[in-house]
Amino acid sequence: MNINQVLDNLIIELHLLDPLSSLVFIKLEILLVHGVTKNNQASFCREFEEIGSSFFSIKMAALLILIHLATLLNSSLAVRKLLGTQMNIETEFIRTSCGTTTDPGLCMTTFSGYASEIQASPKLLARTALSVSLNTTRSASTVIAKLSKSHGLTPKEIAAIRDCVEELKDSVDELKRACDEMGSGGGKSFVFQMSDIQTWVSAALTDEDTCMDGFSGKYVNGNLKTTVRRQIVEVAHLISIALTFVNQYAAHP
Numbered sequence: 001m002n003i004n005q006v007l008d009n010l011i012i013e014l015h016l017l018d019p020l021s022s023l024v025f026i027k028l029e030i031l032l033v034h035g036v037t038k039n040n041q042a043s044f045c046r047e048f049e050e051i052g053s054s055f056f057s058i059k060m061a062a063l064l065i066l067i068h069l070a071t072l073l074n075s076s077l078a079v080r081k082l083l084g085t086q087m088n089i090e091t092e093f094i095r096t097s098c099g100t101t102t103d104p105g106l107c108m109t110t111f112s113g114y115a116s117e118i119q120a121s122p123k124l125l126a127r128t129a130l131s132v133s134l135n136t137t138r139s140a141s142t143v144i145a146k147l148s149k150s151h152g153l154t155p156k157e158i159a160a161i162r163d164c165v166e167e168l169k170d171s172v173d174e175l176k177r178a179c180d181e182m183g184s185g186g187g188k189s190f191v192f193q194m195s196d197i198q199t200w201v202s203a204a205l206t207d208e209d210t211c212m213d214g215f216s217g218k219y220v221n222g223n224l225k226t227t228v229r230r231q232i233v234e235v236a237h238l239i240s241i242a243l244t245f246v247n248q249y250a251a252h253p
Contacts, residue, residue: 129242
């Protein structure tokens with residue numbers, strides 16, 4: 001007899017249930033705790049057949065299986081529903097927050113993957129945005145620095161690249177200080193702490209503008225200008241988003 005046959009017998013003869021002794025109940029609980037898997041299905045059924053022949057009909061065993069499986073199913077559905085609700089809340093928080101930024105699309109694409117870590121916390125959102133901005137700025141600095149080694153660049157183009165890299169280094173330093181300050185629990189007052197962070201992030205944003213100023217002249221190769229601009233625009237947008245979140249947290253901690 002297999003599990004399906006056991007359950008089929010329950011449907012056919014449910015009204016013929018036999019009394020259940022405490023000893024049998026304990027035995028059934030032990031079997032049910034082990035669960036029904038593909039590997040132990042046969043031994044599981046044999047156990048119930050032995051129990052049925054000694055104590056009661058197989059229908060009671062089937063009923064208990066159904067009750068147990070129904071309990072597990074309901075518990076699983078409840079957990080899924082709870083987790084789904086929590087995820088919706090966290091994702092909606094990101095969407096709402098991104099709606100207040102200068103680039104909601106980039107914001108949502110960048111930070112929706114951090115929803116479970118941010119947990120609808122303005123502080124964690126600001127901290128995450130600063131961290132992402134810092135990492136992106138570092139990557140952009142590396143990419144632009146490599147451009148200076150390209151063949152065929154004019155002295156002015158090389159100088160513009162090097163100046164831009166210096167500006168990006170300043171941005172990295174300022175964003176790192178902002179990240180460190182956001183994560184510190186020092187003796188500063190909250191207002192003073194957030195003021196420092198806002199100052200550093202604003203300065204980092206200004207650095208990106210200064211970088212692009214060096215590529216505004218006609219003497220700069222169009223492809224070079226496009227490559228640098230693509231890197232700087234993403235960095236500038238992410239820093240702007242981070243500044244928005246920092247300002248929001250500073251206003252409503």
